[in-house]
Amino acid sequence: MTAKIISIISPKGGVGKSTTATNLAADFALKGFSVALVDAEEHGTTIDWNDAGVKNLHVFEGYSRTITQTIEALAKKHDLVIVDTAGNNLTLSTTSENLQTLVNSKAVSVSDLVLIPVEPTPLSIRKTITFDPIINKAVEGKGKAFTFLMSYQRNTVLSAQCLALLKSGQLETPYLGVTIRDATVVPQAEGMMQSVCQYAPRSNVAQDFKKLAKAVLANLSMEG
Ligand SMILES: Nc1ncnc2c1ncn2[C@@H]1O[C@H](COP(=O)(O)OP(=O)(O)OP(=O)(O)O)[C@@H](O)[C@H]1O
Ligand SMILES: [Mg+2]
Numbered sequence: 001m002t003a004k005i006i007s008i009i010s011p012k013g014g015v016g017k018s019t020t021a022t023n024l025a026a027d028f029a030l031k032g033f034s035v036a037l038v039d040a041e042e043h044g045t046t047i048d049w050n051d052a053g054v055k056n057l058h059v060f061e062g063y064s065r066t067i068t069q070t071i072e073a074l075a076k077k078h079d080l081v082i083v084d085t086a087g088n089n090l091t092l093s094t095t096s097e098n099l100q101t102l103v104n105s106k107a108v109s110v111s112d113l114v115l116i117p118v119e120p121t122p123l124s125i126r127k128t129i130t131f132d133p134i135i136n137k138a139v140e141g142k143g144k145a146f147t148f149l150m151s152y153q154r155n156t157v158l159s160a161q162c163l164a165l166l167k168s169g170q171l172e173t174p175y176l177g178v179t180i181r182d183a184t185v186v187p188q189a190e191g192m193m194q195s196v197c198q199y200a201p202r203s204n205v206a207q208d209f210k211k212l213a214k215a216v217l218a219n220l221s222m223e224g
Pocket of ligand 1: 012013014015016017018019020041085086087150151152180181182183184186187188190
């Protein structure tokens with residue numbers, strides 16, 4: 001078995017990387033895939049999902065220079081490996097920042113698919129996609145990096161502007177065609193260590209996460 005590898009990447013903190021990684025990992029595991037979730041943040045909480053009690057979901061530490069070996073070993077034993085990375089922000093020391101950059105870069109190199117959640121402001125989208133070297137590297141890997149809009153506020157001018165930008169083709173990274181709306185059940189579900197689809201299956205945002213999972217599987221040519 002050789003797993004498909006997905007990394008969630010963004011230089012910005014708090015944009016929804018861990019939320020995306022844990023929701024996709026739990027939902028794919030509940031579908032019956034064997035999933036390894038890798039917590040590649042220095043002070044990550046994704047590792048706590050080992051206690052979520054989801055069958056087929058196992059979480060591993062990945063914040064290390066040897067992350068490539070960790071991922072490759074896990075890929076031999078699972079259907080999917082999902083890597084939750086962290087941004088580089090000012091709270092990190094120079095040493096931590098360098099190691100996080102290395103970890104992110106290695107994760108991108110071995111990934112089949114790179115997901116880039118973006119916040120709903122046009123300036124932040126442009127900055128994220130245009131200036132981050134790791135995103136640039138992911139984009140160079142033909143057809144493997146995609147953006148999607150996180151915390152989307154429906155019927156606002158700002159979100160409409162963001163969607164127009166993502167769909168315009170002006171950015172080098174293609175848009176996956178998925179938006180995850182801003183909804184309070186998202187942090188609530190995290191508080192219960194459940195995916196949104198487990199916690200609030202009838203919610204609109206659960207449908208958004210289902211669309212994301214479907215788009216990811218289609219991109220990887222996997223059936224779900
Ligand atoms: N669609 C959403 N609606 C409402 N809240 C959300 C949504 N997506 C994420 N959040 C919340 O935003 C917060 C930050 O999300 P998250 O921890 O996933 O970001 P991150 O990119 O992993 O941050 P970091 O870079 O610090 O690791 C969390 O409390 C999460 O519950
Ligand atoms: Mg995170």
